[in-house]
Amino acid sequence: MAEFLTVDIWRGGAEGQLQRFDVPRSDNQTVLDVVTHVQKVLEPSLAYRFACRVGMCGSCAMMVNGKARWTCRTHVKKVAADGRLTLEPLANLPRIRDLVADLAPFFDKWQAAGGQFKPQAELGDDFAIVPPSGAARRQADEAIECIGCAVCYASCDVVAGQPDYLGPAALNRAWTLMNDGRDGAQDERLKAVSGAGGCQNCHTQQGCRDACPKGLNPTRSIAGLKRMSLMALIEGRL
Amino acid sequence: MSGRGEMWLFLAQRASAVVMAPLVLIHLAVIIYAVRSGLSAEAIFARTRGSALWAGFYGLFVVAVSVHAALGCRAISAEWAGWRGNRVDGVWAAFGVLLLIAGLRAVAGVIW
Numbered sequence: 001m002a003e004f005l006t007v008d009i010w011r012g013g014a015e016g017q018l019q020r021f022d023v024p025r026s027d028n029q030t031v032l033d034v035v036t037h038v039q040k041v042l043e044p045s046l047a048y049r050f051a052c053r054v055g056m057c058g059s060c061a062m063m064v065n066g067k068a069r070w071t072c073r074t075h076v077k078k079v080a081a082d083g084r085l086t087l088e089p090l091a092n093l094p095r096i097r098d099l100v101a102d103l104a105p106f107f108d109k110w111q112a113a114g115g116q117f118k119p120q121a122e123l124g125d126d127f128a129i130v131p132p133s134g135a136a137r138r139q140a141d142e143a144i145e146c147i148g149c150a151v152c153y154a155s156c157d158v159v160a161g162q163p164d165y166l167g168p169a170a171l172n173r174a175w176t177l178m179n180d181g182r183d184g185a186q187d188e189r190l191k192a193v194s195g196a197g198g199c200q201n202c203h204t205q206q207g208c209r210d211a212c213p214k215g216l217n218p219t220r221s222i223a224g225l226k227r228m229s230l231m232a233l234i235e236g237r238l
Numbered sequence: 239m240s241g242r243g244e245m246w247l248f249l250a251q252r253a254s255a256v257v258m259a260p261l262v263l264i265h266l267a268v269i270i271y272a273v274r275s276g277l278s279a280e281a282i283f284a285r286t287r288g289s290a291l292w293a294g295f296y297g298l299f300v301v302a303v304s305v306h307a308a309l310g311c312r313a314i315s316a317e318w319a320g321w322r323g324n325r326v327d328g329v330w331a332a333f334g335v336l337l338l339i340a341g342l343r344a345v346a347g348v349i350w
Contacts, residue, residue, distance in 0.1 A: 121245075158317070159319065161317040162316065190243075191241055194241050194242075194244065194245045195241035195244060196239065196241065196244055197319050198241065198245075200243065200244065200245060200248035226248075229245055230245065230248075230249055231247045233242065233246065233249065234249075238241070238242050238245055
């Protein structure tokens with residue numbers, strides 16, 4: 001193991017350049033450890049995001065050697081065998097400063113895809129019972145594990161080519177709600193996910209599935225939305 | 239275009255692909271058979287002239303191709319070049335009609 005890592009980090013916003021740092025190697029070092037070392041020791045003005053450090057909050061994602069990753073759970077030895085790291089803010093999003101991307105367009109699309117739960121029940125109604133073994137609940141079992149890190153969004157070629165595409169995470173969120181028996185906005189949400197930037201734009205390349213740090217498969221959720229939208233179209237509900 | 243309209247186009251492209259998949263395989267088999275058997279133009283015409291089967295087969299093929307190719311080009315131009323909107327849709331619709339006319343003329347040429 002080399003004593004130092006050569007780390008190139010994006011400095012600036014939309015305009016900027018890479019700045020090189022030499023960071024000491026250590027055992028079990030994560031990419032987030034590297035960034036934190038740079039900010040604490042070498043360059044206090046470096047901007048980056050993190051919170052939980054244990055793969056739960058989804059805030060530390062960035063481009064690591066050209067690939068979107070959650071940095072808190074990415075070991076340096078796995079991604080920088082040659083001792084070099086290039087770190088940039090998440091792709092497909094505006095750059096604010098250094099390693100911080102503007103996630104507003106990402107979460108705006110969650111709203112545009114009908115990402116809000118709209119209950120059917122009225123105040124005073126009895127508790128809804130959602131059996132874990134129910135068919136619809138099982139459809140959403142995996143998709144609800146999304147932590148909203150935007151790694152899939154930064155890895156999606158359709159988002160890159162078509163800025164109004166809702167993207168894997170927003171559509172995955174919509175899929176969880178389409179399988180929620182308590183939700184009362186099903187047709188409304190199907191209209192939201194089948195418009196110009198909707199689910200039918202997915203190329204099924206599975207870049208999202210490949211990159212998802214949680215091992216989820218948003219492509220499968222999107223395929224489910226395509227099926228639901230087509231059925232709604234044929235039945236005249238769209 | 240409305241979301242509903244987009245979904246109809248999505249369905250049309252998928253449905254035309256489903257129609258085309260077996261037709262492409264049969265078409266390739268027909269080409270290989272015709273070439274390897276050394277069929278002359280007369281021999282081919284003798285099989286196709288007045289045949290409702292070949293008229294139906296290639297007529298359906300042409301319709302499916304016209305729909306599929308025009309919609310595919312529309313998607314590619316939107317994603318790769320950012321060309322979108324009613325005027326672009328009109329251009330690709332015209333392209334589809336052109337394919338349909340040219341294709342059906344070719345079918346008519348070997349059937350009649």
